[in-house]
Amino acid sequence: MISARYHALQLVLDHGSPEPVTIGLIIYAEGRSELRLIGLRADRADFSRGMFRHALPELAGAEWIYEQWVDRLQRLSARFSEHAEENIRLLRHLESRGESIIASVEGEVPIPDLESLPDIATALFGEMVMNRPSEDAIRATDSPCSGFPFRFACSESEQLGWVFRLFCGGWCSVTGNTIPPGLCFRSVLGYFRAFFRYGLFSLNDSEEFFWLGIERGEEST
């Protein structure tokens, strides 16, 4: 076993009422690091505005700022092998600089080996950001949506061409996060979501996997 350290990446929208929301993490061990962030697909390095808008609707119109944060954090993560100490100092100072994304919460986890770092990063992202319990616990037997009217809608997405939304009294979202197949429940940024399956869709002549989710939140009433 080796030890990996992580910094939770948290969003602070109003320094007057500091209630940071965890939106990602950077985990590092022995010069290697992994970044997981809302809007950033784990299997790709690119930023998805569609995912971002669904996950953080309160930041609508500020995608361009978030993208610069994504760039900054990606570059910071990429240079961990050579500048670990400098990076850690930069992360720790984000809060004192009054930045909108801070990384003051940090911790340590044991990992079996360096090769498992990406999987550990994804698992921690699930727990810390998506508030997702372990795989066994999230499999459910009853549909949470029985009795709710379903509505299926498509809308245009700048990034992907199409975004699929499944409405269930509120709205549902398409995410690129890796979660186990099967019905599961989780709370995302204060909203309750039920993800039930993933689908394969053809978008812009390329096949993409997406999770369909049903979300019950403020707007479902």
Add this chain to the structure above:
Amino acid sequence: MTNDDTTAHAGLQPVPIRIRSLGKEVGAGVTAPYFCTVSGILKFDYPAEAPNCVYNELVAMRLGCCLGAPVASGALVSAERGEGFVSLMIGARNFKLPDLDMEFRADAVRAFPNHAASLLAFDIFIGNVDRGSNLKADIKRKNLQFFSGFDHSHCLLDTTLDIDQSIELLGSDELILQEHPFFNIPGLSAGRVDYYVEKITNLSEDSILSACVFGDVFRRVTLDQQERLAEALCRRRELLPEIVQSHRNIIFYP
């Protein structure tokens, strides 16, 4: 094509600041104005490192306005601890653009060649030894881009920790800056920087006096110190082309 053009010598794009909350209509005036609240960062003098921070911030902003340099807007405010300086925040509502990472400085120069040249010339003029990452540059959007320097606590009277020494340095032909985010960056044209240096050289003595001298003691800064700073900047304005010329190997990418 960048948002600022090589030949666009009239001025640089203004930077919008964030409105925190919009109030009700004032109820008078043909422009139907509204009350509103804007966000800012409030700073006071910091005895250990920037004992004249508020004065420096205010004077740097005034000089920047005279020159059309890309520096953040701000306001002198009154608080329980005395006068402070509020630097108005740019970005979107409740969400700040991150400061420019040093790794992105070449991208910033590419996207904003005139802004970068103007800020560099301005920082050399005011002896700003702490530009570092104190800069916001929107390098992602195609339109509505902005670029703005902020934090002018370590310049002018606090170029060093001693006021007299700072004034003496500013009146000399020293470069003063040991480092700067736009030193030695590919793409930063010497010709552009020379243009903004010339603009500073053409700044009138009266403008410098108006920016530096407040007619009375301001916090800890005596009237004599204000006047001596103005004299030093008038000298530096004239020496600036020579300063840049004799440090080209440090400032510009070979």
